[in-house]
Structures are given as structure tokens and as C-alpha cells.
């Protein structure tokens with residue numbers, strides 16, 4: 001069958017099972033857009049290309065499928081870079097298609113030419129410039145394969161205009177040449193079970209790899225069978241139930257006191273799908289100083305990168321945990337009665353000493369209170385996205401995530417403006433689910449234009465705005481480390497968010513008193529429309545506890561609210 | 566940890582942007598490339614890149630792992646003095662005068678160099694050897710008047 005590049009493009013997406021694409025048109029992709037029109041392909045028109053990349057990312061994180069977006073050449077392409085880098089840092093499978101000037105113009109500084117494969121080389125898992133229409137179908141196939149296989153990541157495909165206009169014989173691609181190495185887990189289960197049987201203070205430390213690898217059920221079975229407490233990184237929230245008695249909360253800079261103490265005192269750490277990021281470890285040489293470390297990860301390059309492992313297993317989390325669980329079921333593996341008793345007692349003491357806490361009086365709304373109420377009202381049955389800053393940390397601390405793929409947050413890059421377009425992507429993937437973006441007043445304004453997208457497609461995304469009138473997290477650092485010199489963090493001019501919502505045809509609600517929090521949340525969550533709930537919260541509330549940058553996790557006790565004031 | 570020179574040999578797909586992916590992967594992670602050689606192999610679809618970097622053992626393992634992740638890299642090996650033969654080449658342009666010509670000829674005999682071009686008042690020598698041998702040759706010839714040099718990076722073949 002003779003087809004144009006643009007027709008092959010649509011066919012190839014269909015072959016991959018793509019049911020929706022987020023995008024924004026322009027001259028270089030106008031032929032493709034003509035095919036969208038003719039074939040009635042589902043396309044969500046965003047209002048800024050960064051929004052398209054984040055929406056594809058939110059779609060991918062919530063559904064586990066590859067998210068797809070398309071933009072024009074030059075500025076359209078460069079606008080996606082933050083979204084691509086965000087996905088890269090968190091290993092999220094998206095495929096970004098960019099238009100490009102015709103091949104004969106490449107390198108001539110033509111109108112709207114940008115060397116986007118050059119620009120994105122360091123922040124994509126791989127990228128392609130398609131020079132011949134004959135290569136198009138196979139390149140698209142490879143792009144999806146690379147995005148989702150091994151440690152996932154973003155892939156960019158650059159499409160010159162003339163390639164999309166050229167004609168060639170099309171047949172669906174069945175074989176690809178791409179050599180993304182896959183690793184067969186070489187595990188001796190005894191390497192893991194022996195240390196567990198000997199440990200007195202074991203700890204499971206899980207991360208985003210468990211969610212990406214679809215290994216949450218396996219993690220639960222494993223932790224419950226061996227009865228070992230669990231802490232998870234920001235990226236791993238939801239893989240293990242936040243309501244389980246074994247759950248310790250998130251560790252790290254704004255983690256729980258007891259998770260950090262458990263890391264600092266454990267004698268065995270089973271690290272699964274984590275990369276030991278510096279926000280989690282504190283100073284690296286004092287991280288888990290007493291522990292034998294078992295590290296399971298799909299990416300060989302994470303092994304021994306930041307933390308030296310005593311036992312390392314290169315495997316996807318699911319296969320590794322399945323093997324371990326199987327062996328637990330079939331063997332007489334038991335842990336001597338009472339072996340962990342002292343450990344559990346110690347953990348209970350830490351929990352009692354320093355629980356996550358805040359004080360809600362009857363005058364000013366505390367942001368933590370809003371999140372707790374949100375949790376109570378949703379019973380955890382929602383997809384939560386966050387922006388970046390205090391809002392993100394409070395969401396991680398005070399919302400209990402029981403299910404994987406329900407907490408979407410830019411962990412690695414820390415991208416303000418991520419949460420709202422990501423929520424749009426998640427809502428497109430799950431039209432009937434409650435999707436909530438927990439936002440700060442700074443971050444929400446970074447992609448506020450996507451209100452139009454949400455309203456146009458009837459996407460009932462809820463924005464819970466913790467409005468403190470500050471770039472709160474930066475202000476907190478200025479309070480703690482720069483003698484309260486609030487340089488450029490006090491947002492003097494704010495839009496009226498209620499009227500802003502209304503201007504877009506959405507619903508705007510506002511709460512200024514604690515007793516209004518629950519009614520406004522109820523009203524907002526049960527309105528089947530796009531809603532902004534603007535909560536005017538305590539302006540100088542801080543995120544605590546906190547490990548000072550450059551300190552050990554064990555020094556966390558030094559920095560709770562009381563110690564500062 | 567002690568730093569020393571490591572030679573990394575890669576088999577890569579012979580495509581226009583592969584070199585920049587390889588050098589970008591090292592540069593982006595703060596590793597310096599000391600020398601670099603690229604050419605095709607017996608299979609025209611595959612190129613070999615040989616690069617050297619001053620590093621320690623942990624870092625060079627990390628470099629190898631990061632390079633292995635590149636889609637266009639087929640195989641990476643770290644070669645050391647013990648397990649590989651390494652060579653460099655230099656072309657050296659010398660001013661030739663009646664006074665130094667005999668000196669140059671004598672030097673060539675001792676230095677494993679040869680004359681590859683002879684003009685009226687200059688000549689070009691070719692020196693091939695290990696890096697330290699090239700250094701020795703250059704140091705020896707320097708007083709006789711080197712006009713210009715061009716050096717390749719290291720190439721290396723594993724002995725196994």
C-alpha cells in the first residue's frame with residue numbers, strides 16, 4: 001500500500017495502540033494535522049507545548065502505558081524540553097514527536113529550525129531524526145520499544161516536513177533492530193533470604209522502580225511475608241500501602257523522623273528500585289551506616305553509583321520479587337520468634353516521639369489540615385498530582401497512598417508547573433476517576449493556561465491550591481538559612497483565582513477559615529467540572545521535620561519547628 | 566582512589582550522531598576525554614571508538630555502564646596496559662638545515678621514526694609507538710627545531 005509519511009505516522013500510532021495524542025500544531029507538522037483531521041484520531045489540543053509533554057507524562061505515570069505528544073519545529077520543539085527532562089529524571093516512558101524543517105533545509109538556520117535532537121540528547125533515553133520516509137515506520141516502532149523497555153524513559157522522534165509528505169510502500173513493522181539490552185535476573189535467592197534470617201533490624205527501602213516495573217503486589221507480598229517495615233522514596237509512594245502497619249512513610253530531607261531513624265539504625269537494607277538520590281540519602285557516607293545493603297535495580301548503572309551495595313542484583317523489580325516470593329512459599333524459611341521484637345519496639349518509640357504533626361487552631365487554615373481532609377474525603381481513592389515545593393512535601397507526608405500509579409510528582413527534576421498538565425493527562429487516561437492537583441500559588445501559574453484545555457475537553461480536574469502568597473519552599477530556606485531575607489519570594493501580586501477559574505469557564509471556590517475547608521472540599525470534589533479550590537493558608541508554615549542540606553539523616557532531630565523558633 | 570589512564574574501546578553503530586552521544590555522556594557526567602580515535606571496522610555498519618580518560622576504578626566502571634546504556638553502543642570494554650596493545654602515531658614537521666640533517670637522521674635510527682616526506686628545507690617524520698615512546702621522541706627532537714606536529718589518540722586492541 002502506497003502511503004505518505006503522515007499517513008504512515010497515523011498507522012504506526014495505531015499499531016502501537018495509541019488512543020490519544022497531546023499536541024499543538026504548526027507549519028512543520030501541518031501535514032500530520034491534516035491526517036488527524038481526516039482519520040478522526042483523538043488529539044488533545046493543549047495551550048503550551050510544555051503542557052503537552054507533561055500531559056503525556058501524567059498519562060504514562062497513571063496508566064503505565066507510553067504517553068505521546070506532538071509539536072511543531074523550532075519553538076514548539078524547544079518548549080517541550082522541560083517536560084522531556086522531567087520524564088527523563090523520573091524514567092517515564094513518553095514519545096515526543098517534533099516537526100522539523102525539510103531535510104534540504106536542515107543546517108541552514110531555516111525559519112523555525114532548531115537542532116532538537118542535539119538539544120535533547122542529554123535528556124532523552126534516545127532520539128531519532130528520520131531522514132527517509134522508508135525509515136519512518138520502523139523508527140516509530142523502535143521509539144516505543146526503547147521508551148518502555150528496560151529502565152523506561154523519554155524518546156524523541158524528529159520528523160522533517162518533506163519526509164512526511166513523501167510516499168512509500170507501507171507494511172506494518174514486525175521486527176526491529178534496536179538493541180536495548182534486557183537483563184535476565186541472575187539471582188540466588190539465598191543471597192537475600194540468608195541475610196534476612198540473620199538480621200535483627202531489617203528495612204525495606206523501595207522506590208519508583210517498583211511502580212515502573214508493576215511490582216507493587218509482589219512488594220506487598222514480600223514485605224508482609226517476611227514482616228519487615230517499609231519506607232519508600234517520593235517516587236515509590238503508593239507501591240506499598242500508606243495505611244499498612246509496616247509502613248514508615250517517606251525518608252529523606254522532609255521524610256518522617258522514624259523512617260530516617262530506621263535507615264540510620266537498620267542492620268540490613270533491602271533496596272528495591274531506588275537510585276539513592278541525594279534528597280533521600282543526606283550525606284552519603286553516613287547513610288545507613290550499620291547496614292548490609294542489598295540493591296535490586298534494572299539499571300546496572302545505578303548499582304554502586306552513589307551507595308556501594310553488599311549484594312547487587314540487576315533485574316526488573318517484578319521478576320526479582322517473584323523469584324523471592326516463590327522461594328518463600330516453597331521453602332521452610334522462618335524467622336526465629338521474636339527476632340525483630342526489639343526493632344519494632346524501637347520503631348514504635350520513634351513514631352511516638354516524633355510523629356508527623358501540625359497544630360490547627362480556629363483562625364488560620366493549616367495546609368496540612370487541607371491535605372488530611374482531602375484524604376478523609378477521598379479515602380485515598382484518587383489520583384493525586386503535585387506541583388513542586390511545600391505543597392509537594394505536604395502531599396507526600398499527609399496523604400496516604402494505598403495504590404501504585406496514584407501519586408504523580410516531579411521527583412528528580414522538581415519541575416514547578418508539572419502537576420496541572422500531568423493531572424490533565426491522568427484524567428484523559430481515567431475519565432471516571434477523581435484527579436486532584438495539589439498546588440502552590442507559584443507553581444500553578446507556570447502552566448495555568450491549561451485551564452482552557454481542561455475546560456474544553458470537559459476534564460473535571462480539581463486543583464487544591466495551598467495559597468500562601470509565597471514561593472513557600474524557597475521562603476522556608478530563606479527563613480532557616482538566610483536570616484529571613486525573603487528575596488523575591490513574596491508574591492505581591494496574585495490573580496483572583498476564583499475569577500480566573502470563572503474566566504476560563506471553570507468553577508472557582510475560596511476558603512479562608514478552617515471551618516470552611518471541609519465544605520469547600522466537598523463542594524469542589526463533587527462538582528463534575530474543572531475546579532480551582534483556593535485555600536488561603538498560614539503564610540509562613542514550614543515543612544517539618546527537616547534534615548538540613550549537607551547533614552546526615554540521623555541528625556534530623558536537630559531541625560524540627562520547635563528547635564528553630 | 567588513585568587516578569590513572571584508562572582506555573575504553575567501543576563498538577558502535579556507524580551513524581552521524583553517535584560520537585556526540587558518546588562524548589556527551591562522558592562530558593555531561595564530568596569525565597574528561599584525554600584522547601579519541603574513531604574509524605570504521607571490517608563491518609562498514611560498525612565503527613570503533615577508542616578513547617582514553619584519566620580516572621579511578623569506580624569511575625571507569627560507571628563510565629562503562631553509562632556508555633552501555635546508549636542505544637547505539639554495541640559493546641564497551643575497558644582495556645589496561647596488561648591486557649591490550651596500545652599505539653599512537655605522530656607526524657612531526659622539522660626544519661631541515663645543513664647543520665641538523667645528520668642529527669635528524671641519527672635520531673631517526675634511535676627513535677623508531679621514519680621520514681615520510683623530504684622537502685628542500687623541511688621534512689615530515691612519522692613516529693609510532695606507545696604514548697611514552699612518542700613523548701620521548703618529541704622531547705628528543707625538540708631541540709632540533711620542530712615546526713608542527715599532529716598526533717592521533719590511542720588505539721588499542723585487547724590481547725584475548
Ligand SMILES: Cc1ncc(C[n+]2csc(CCOP(=O)(O)OP(=O)(O)O)c2C)c(N)n1
Nearest residue numbers: 389390391414416440441442443471472473
Ligand atoms: C520551574 C522551576 N523554577 C524554580 C524552581 C525552584 N523552586 C522550588 S520550590 C519553589 C517555590 C514553589 O512555590 P509554590 O508553587 O507557591 O509552592 P509552595 O512551596 O509555596 O507550596 C521554587 C521557586 C523549581 N522547582 N521549578
